[in-house]
Amino acid sequence: MSDINIIAIHKVKPEFVNEYHQAAKIVLTKSRQESGCVKYEVNVDINNPNTFIFTETWATKQAIEYHKQTAHFLEFIAFLDNKLVERNFYITNKL
Secondary structure (H helix, E strand, C coil): CCCEEEEEEEEECHHHHHHHHHHHHHHHHHHHCCCCEEEEEEEEECCEEEEEEEEEEECCHHHHHHHCCCHHHHHHHHHHCCCEEEEEEEEECCC
């Protein structure tokens, strides 16, 4: 089985963008240290600076399940409460 990719798009309320930026850096740094993490990036839309795009690649489904239980991921999810305008999430494989 090939790697599993996740794309998550967060549109953040303008008043929380600075806080979000800091929280995203923490989850980015810690997630990259996980053994099943192949790639973990956070990008900001050039035309809409309150839109953040996560692109992740994980070696296995088990690595994703482990990631979803880590303290840094759970803290980030809790942080998001009432700070987003919109949230989209995709799990993909290469074509």
